[in-house]
Amino acid sequence: MDEIEHNVEEREDFTGIKLRPSIIYYPKNEEEVVKIVNYARERRIPVISWGAGTSLSGHLKCDGCILIDMKYMNKILEINDIDWYVRVQPGVNLEKVFKEVESKGFFLPPDPASFFLCTVGGATANSSGGMRGVKYGSFREWVLAVKVVLPNGHVVKVGEPLRKNRGGYDLVHLFVGSEGTLGVITEIWLRLIPKPREPTETILAYMRSFEDTAFVITEMRRRKILPDLAEYIDGDIIRLLNKHLNADLKESDGGALLIVVGKDAVKDMLDILQGRTLELKIAEGEEADELYSVRAKAVLALKAESPNIIVEDIVVPISRLTDAIIKLKEIERRENVRMPLIAHIGDGNLHPNIIADTVKEPEKLFEEVGRIAIDMGGSVSGEHGIGYQKANLLKEQVLKHNGRDVLEIMMQIKRVIDPYDIMNPDKYVELAYKLMNE
Numbered sequence: 001m002d003e004i005e006h007n008v009e010e011r012e013d014f015t016g017i018k019l020r021p022s023i024i025y026y027p028k029n030e031e032e033v034v035k036i037v038n039y040a041r042e043r044r045i046p047v048i049s050w051g052a053g054t055s056l057s058g059h060l061k062c063d064g065c066i067l068i069d070m071k072y073m074n075k076i077l078e079i080n081d082i083d084w085y086v087r088v089q090p091g092v093n094l095e096k097v098f099k100e101v102e103s104k105g106f107f108l109p110p111d112p113a114s115f116f117l118c119t120v121g122g123a124t125a126n127s128s129g130g131m132r133g134v135k136y137g138s139f140r141e142w143v144l145a146v147k148v149v150l151p152n153g154h155v156v157k158v159g160e161p162l163r164k165n166r167g168g169y170d171l172v173h174l175f176v177g178s179e180g181t182l183g184v185i186t187e188i189w190l191r192l193i194p195k196p197r198e199p200t201e202t203i204l205a206y207m208r209s210f211e212d213t214a215f216v217i218t219e220m221r222r223r224k225i226l227p228d229l230a231e232y233i234d235g236d237i238i239r240l241l242n243k244h245l246n247a248d249l250k251e252s253d254g255g256a257l258l259i260v261v262g263k264d265a266v267k268d269m270l271d272i273l274q275g276r277t278l279e280l281k282i283a284e285g286e287e288a289d290e291l292y293s294v295r296a297k298a299v300l301a302l303k304a305e306s307p308n309i310i311v312e313d314i315v316v317p318i319s320r321l322t323d324a325i326i327k328l329k330e331i332e333r334r335e336n337v338r339m340p341l342i343a344h345i346g347d348g349n350l351h352p353n354i355i356a357d358t359v360k361e362p363e364k365l366f367e368e369v370g371r372i373a374i375d376m377g378g379s380v381s382g383e384h385g386i387g388y389q390k391a392n393l394l395k396e397q398v399l400k401h402n403g404r405d406v407l408e409i410m411m412q413i414k415r416v417i418d419p420y421d422i423m424n425p426d427k428y429v430e431l432a433y434k435l436m437n438e
């Protein structure tokens with residue numbers, strides 16, 4: 001194993017969780033990944049894959065594990081302009097892929113706001129969503145096939161670079177979103193579409209109140225307007241973006257709504273927004289790109305304010321958006337805390353952020369917020385995943401919405417693929433299952 005580049009060091013993920021691996025390997029190809037996995041299995045040492053460490057739910061927590069850093073497996077292997085896919089190694093930066101496919105006239109829509117930091121492997125293992133999720137969904141909808149080193153050391157390719165494929169059970173989507181608990185992904189095929197030709201408009205609306213925002217989103221749904229983007233940041237986040245990143249946003253307690261729609265929907269949008277905004281502007285070209293980029297950096301502004309944040313990722317049915325926000329505001333008042341809100345509001349995916357050092361029992365508060373979503377028929381995670389942080393909430397969600405048998409099936413899948421229990425153990429489904437049986 002000495003021939004594979006390695007070192008020993010402590011690391012921190014983006015949220016500040018400390019990782020203490022026994023060793024970190026930096027494989028340069030799939031054969032080296034196989035060697036590392038075989039070595040780990042023979043010694044029953046946990047294996048954790050590291051992309052860029054930007055996941056937000058404790059996915060990478062590790063004490064004594066073997067950490068596999070994918071940074072050298074970072075190539076774009078193929079862009080197929082007839083079959084419309086891109087094939088990449090997992091360690092490639094997502095923004096690099098965006099730029100490369102764009103230069104060939106293509107568009108890869110799923111855009112976690114960490115696109116400039118994260119890897120395609122991490123975003124695939126997390127099934128990341130993003131700002132364009134309202135129209136284009138999350139990674140799950142764009143991964144056609146993956147190659148994976150399984151815990152037994154075998155390499156399998158599941159799926160094909162085809163839009164239509166009924167070749168057996170859908171194993172691709174078992175690995176997408178599996179958070180490194182089923183194997184190490186070594187290659188990914190992503191579907192591409194041509195760069196959209198229809199012109200769009202970007203509307204930045206400083207809202208009178210959150211209730212107005214919820215109304216606008218609900219009314220868009222009623223009028224069958226499907227935006228390219230519908231993002232919300234509250235007054236707190238606006239202040240933090242101005243303070244830490246010199247964003248030039250108008251400070252407004254009602255927050256700001258950033259909406260991108262086709263030109264044909266602008267008139268309808270302005271009609272819906274009428275009387276509900278403090279100020280409104282329509283941006284184009286570079287100014288529109290700049291607003292998108294400012295929104296993408298909202299988590300960085302938050303992190304600059306406090307290194308100690310716990311990020312929620314709840315999803316509620318759009319029809320319950322107003323109720324959900326009322327409940328969040330009630331919690332803020334009752335606990336006398338701030339929970340700055342960033343939201344992919346167009347698809348009901350809300351990120352209230354708990355600034356942990358301002359709260360007595362942050363974990364308790366975190367779970368209370370998660371239960372708001374569960375009780376409304378929503379989900380505790382839309383895109384960030386479960387890690388260890390949301391395992392208890394995952395258990396509650398599955399028991400309430402699906403039943404015990406479903407968590408049993410999930411655990412059986414983990415046991416079939418990883419009977420040695422070495423792939424990112426004690427998180428996600430495995431931890432939820434343990435908590436169910438306590």
Ligand SMILES: Cc1cc2nc3c(=O)[nH]c(=O)nc-3n(C[C@H](O)[C@H](O)[C@H](O)COP(=O)(O)OP(=O)(O)OC[C@H]3O[C@@H](n4cnc5c(N)ncnc54)[C@H](O)[C@@H]3O)c2cc1C
Pocket residue numbers: 014048049050051052053054055056059060070090111112113114117118119120121122123124125126127128129130131179180181183184185186296299300383384424
């Ligand atoms: C500023 C910021 C904004 C964000 N915005 C969004 C957003 O809008 N939408 C969203 O969905 N998420 C968002 N996130 C979180 C998001 O989950 C991550 O950015 C991204 O999915 C993780 O990529 P990564 O390369 O850092 O993976 P890591 O954090 O390194 O890993 C993530 C998970 O994938 C596993 N993994 C990594 N590589 C592999 C591999 N090759 N094989 C198997 N498993 C692997 C890891 O073990 C881990 O479980 C944001 C994070 C930040 C810091």
